[in-house]
Amino acid sequence: MWNHSRLLELLNISHPIIQAGMAGGVTTPALVAAVSNAGGLGTLGAGYMEPEVIRENLQEIKNSTRKPFGVNVFIPEFPNATEEEISRVNQLLQPFRNELGIKDVTKPQIDESLFEKQIMVIKEQQVPVCSFTFGIPDKDVVQDLKKEGIVLIGTATTVEEAILNEQYGMDAVVAQGSEAGGHRGTFLNPYSESTIGTMSLIPQVTDQVNIPVIAAGGIMDGRGVRASMVLGAEGAQLGTAFVTCEESGAKPQHKAAILHTKETETVLTPSFSGKPARGIRNTFMEKMEGHESELLDYPLQNSLTKGIRKEAAIQDRPEFMSLWSGQSPRLSRTGSATEIFQSIVSQAERINS
Amino acid sequence: MWNHSRLLELLNISHPIIQAGMAGGVTTPALVAAVSNAGGLGTLGAGYMEPEVIRENLQEIKNSTRKPFGVNVFIPEFPNATEEEISRVNQLLQPFRNELGIKDVTKPQIDESLFEKQIMVIKEQQVPVCSFTFGIPDKDVVQDLKKEGIVLIGTATTVEEAILNEQYGMDAVVAQGSEAGGHRGTFLNPYSESTIGTMSLIPQVTDQVNIPVIAAGGIMDGRGVRASMVLGAEGAQLGTAFVTCEESGAKPQHKAAILHTKETETVLTPSFSGKPARGIRNTFMEKMEGHESELLDYPLQNSLTKGIRKEAAIQDRPEFMSLWSGQSPRLSRTGSATEIFQSIVSQAERINS
Numbered sequence: 001m002w003n004h005s006r007l008l009e010l011l012n013i014s015h016p017i018i019q020a021g022m023a024g025g026v027t028t029p030a031l032v033a034a035v036s037n038a039g040g041l042g043t044l045g046a047g048y049m050e051p052e053v054i055r056e057n058l059q060e061i062k063n064s065t066r067k068p069f070g071v072n073v074f075i076p077e078f079p080n081a082t083e084e085e086i087s088r089v090n091q092l093l094q095p096f097r098n099e100l101g102i103k104d105v106t107k108p109q110i111d112e113s114l115f116e117k118q119i120m121v122i123k124e125q126q127v128p129v130c131s132f133t134f135g136i137p138d139k140d141v142v143q144d145l146k147k148e149g150i151v152l153i154g155t156a157t158t159v160e161e162a163i164l165n166e167q168y169g170m171d172a173v174v175a176q177g178s179e180a181g182g183h184r185g186t187f188l189n190p191y192s193e194s195t196i197g198t199m200s201l202i203p204q205v206t207d208q209v210n211i212p213v214i215a216a217g218g219i220m221d222g223r224g225v226r227a228s229m230v231l232g233a234e235g236a237q238l239g240t241a242f243v244t245c246e247e248s249g250a251k252p253q254h255k256a257a258i259l260h261t262k263e264t265e266t267v268l269t270p271s272f273s274g275k276p277a278r279g280i281r282n283t284f285m286e287k288m289e290g291h292e293s294e295l296l297d298y299p300l301q302n303s304l305t306k307g308i309r310k311e312a313a314i315q316d317r318p319e320f321m322s323l324w325s326g327q328s329p330r331l332s333r334t335g336s337a338t339e340i341f342q343s344i345v346s347q348a349e350r351i352n353s
Numbered sequence: 354m355w356n357h358s359r360l361l362e363l364l365n366i367s368h369p370i371i372q373a374g375m376a377g378g379v380t381t382p383a384l385v386a387a388v389s390n391a392g393g394l395g396t397l398g399a400g401y402m403e404p405e406v407i408r409e410n411l412q413e414i415k416n417s418t419r420k421p422f423g424v425n426v427f428i429p430e431f432p433n434a435t436e437e438e439i440s441r442v443n444q445l446l447q448p449f450r451n452e453l454g455i456k457d458v459t460k461p462q463i464d465e466s467l468f469e470k471q472i473m474v475i476k477e478q479q480v481p482v483c484s485f486t487f488g489i490p491d492k493d494v495v496q497d498l499k500k501e502g503i504v505l506i507g508t509a510t511t512v513e514e515a516i517l518n519e520q521y522g523m524d525a526v527v528a529q530g531s532e533a534g535g536h537r538g539t540f541l542n543p544y545s546e547s548t549i550g551t552m553s554l555i556p557q558v559t560d561q562v563n564i565p566v567i568a569a570g571g572i573m574d575g576r577g578v579r580a581s582m583v584l585g586a587e588g589a590q591l592g593t594a595f596v597t598c599e600e601s602g603a604k605p606q607h608k609a610a611i612l613h614t615k616e617t618e619t620v621l622t623p624s625f626s627g628k629p630a631r632g633i634r635n636t637f638m639e640k641m642e643g644h645e646s647e648l649l650d651y652p653l654q655n656s657l658t659k660g661i662r663k664e665a666a667i668q669d670r671p672e673f674m675s676l677w678s679g680q681s682p683r684l685s686r687t688g689s690a691t692e693i694f695q696s697i698v699s700q701a702e703r704i705n706s
Contacts, residue, residue, distance in 0.1 A: 158617050159683065178531065179550035193617035197532035197550035199580065200571035200680035204616050207683065218553035227552065227580040230704055263557050264511050264546035327553035330512065330560065351583055 007234035014039035016235030021072025023047035031247035033064035034337035075135030079297030155185035177217025181326035206232030220331035222347025261329035274301030283319035360587035367392035369588030374425025376400035386417035387690035396423035421481040428488030432650035508538035530570025534679035559585030573684035575700025606671035614682035627654030636672035
């Protein structure tokens with residue numbers, strides 16, 4: 001049902017459907033394996049994971065599938081913040097901590113060697129595919145991974161970012177449209193210039209790069225996958241579509257929120273992490289509005305809000321959680337990952353015929 | 354090459370491609386007639402036109418084509434502004450007037466009977482298709498036009514707006530994604546909630562309404578038209594794609610700007626008219642940034658900036674003009690409207706086969 005494509009061959013998969021490597025525990029080994037077993041590419045969202053956690057997850061994935069899968073990691077950033085800046089954000093966050101009864105105020109922390117350790121595990125474990133968000137790895141990392149036969153996928157939100165991904169040796173690139181849930185992958189252009197709708201982004205990117213392009217942003221079903229290919233992409237990456245499945249490790253409140261949200265209810269906010277990300281509007285976002293310039297840079301802001309998000313989930317207070325979602329929540333569904341995957345494929349098949 | 358569709362039958366056209374009814378002189382009778390003669394639906398953008406000007410334009414169109422065409426008009430709004438609010442905006446605009454040597458400061462004006470007079474000409478001239486932006490006409494206007502056999506097309510930027518269009522008797526609805534150039538058609542939801550990417554908007558709208566849906570926003574070529582249909586639309590409306598053609602009445606600076614713009618260079622701004630509209634970032638937008646809350650409501654703001662935009666075009670100062678463009682300017686082309694139209698159709702044809 002799919003035309004032969006470089007992407008299918010490159011990734012050694014049957015269907016050009018990639019489950020996005022969402023961080024924060026959404027992408028359980030069961031989810032990753034189910035998507036890969038169904039003929040797509042499951043991806044472990046390892047952006048925030050310690051190397052030993054990645055290793056455990058990979059072991060579980062390998063026990064559940066013999067098909068190719070991917071691991072997504074974040075290109076690291078090391079911003080600074082003065083004590084004054086930190087205490088100003090802590091003041092902003094205090095009302096939420098009070099509401100949740102959080103006493104300890106954690107210091108913002110960055111593990112400067114995390115990325116290096118993640119890459120070591122990825123090499124050691126011979127992961128078939130490694131994808132990157134928030135930038136492009138250094139040339140030596142690229143060479144190292146390629147030497148191991150690992151396929152590399154970058155992320156771009158503009159044409160120029162896609163061109164850079166190609167120049168730096170990525171084997172394929174995800175073009176992330178403004179509809180996408182979760183974090184913007186932007187790393188070159190300013191964020192304000194980098195929210196290009198998927199319908200605009202894909203053809204403009206495919207006209208300018210030679211590597212396979214994977215469309216992302218607002219794609220939830222067979223219509224979106226097929227439309228992506230018509231626009232010139234060789235595959236589609238879906239995140240929100242899999243957040244609500246049984247195998248997803250997303251918090252129940254997060255799943256429920258997506259299932260009951262309208263397309264008008266998501267917002268791009270930097271308030272949780274310091275980087276703009278799309279999620280369902282809630283009290284936390286609203287109260288933080290207008291304070292954008294006071295936030296710490298990613299990942300410091302993320303580190304400061306972590307306790308709040310965690311405790312909010314425990315106390316069932318979704319109004320303080322990061323409820324990431326793309327702009328197509330009306331298309332969300334329950335069911336197993338396999339069921340969702342197969343319904344996407346069979347819908348795409350019907351459109352083809 | 355196109356599957357039979359209700360939209361093709363409704364509009365009595367051969368190709369499901371509608372040239373958007375852009376106001377401000379872009380849609381010359383030659384452009385409208387060329388698109389209709391090529392088998393699509395040309396549309397006269399009559400939003401700001403006096404009835405006698407519409408009549409003249411329609412006469413010219415009818416002299417150039419026997420095919421169906423459309424006229425687009427704006428649902429009127431009658432906001433108020435105090436002398437103080439007006440003088441505050443005039444102060445904001447004074448630097449631009451100084452730069453251009455504009456002495457006269459015009460009073461903001463609204464012709465309260467303009468819409469009524471426009472509808473009368475549309476009925477009198479037996480226009481085949483009438484489309485609306487910024488809202489839905491009253492039931493009696495709908496009935497009146499339908500009695501004349503005129504096909505009615507509404508504009509929606511959210512699912513709820515699309516549902517309302519259907520409920521109020523529109524025969525089809527344009528679903529305008531966030532990529533679209535020019536004014537947002539939003540009338541129900543707040544603007545901030547109504548910038549849904551085309552890839553997300555189309556399937557969510559088509560799932561919720563029964564009337565034919567026409568996709569708009571970022572569509573410039575055969576890939577976009579075909580992708581729209583895959584997403585569930587029965588046709589596509591293209592604006593920016595025709596601004597740069599020979600028959601377009603857009604100012605030369607406007608055409609040149611689109612042809613040399615990247616996808617990262619457009620912005621949604623209310624600064625020209627009081628309503629958010631997407632155009633190429635320039636000095637006027639930048640200087641007006643941060644003053645959004647001081648602007649007069651549409652169309653009062655539009656009336657105040659009119660002299661500046663007009664004089665800027667005369668003096669070749671594109672930095673003060675409204676350079677409307679969607680998010681796909683890299684796909685823009687020169688040539689006649691017929692050439693552009695035919696290349697869209699033949700690209701769509703190649704994708705089909």
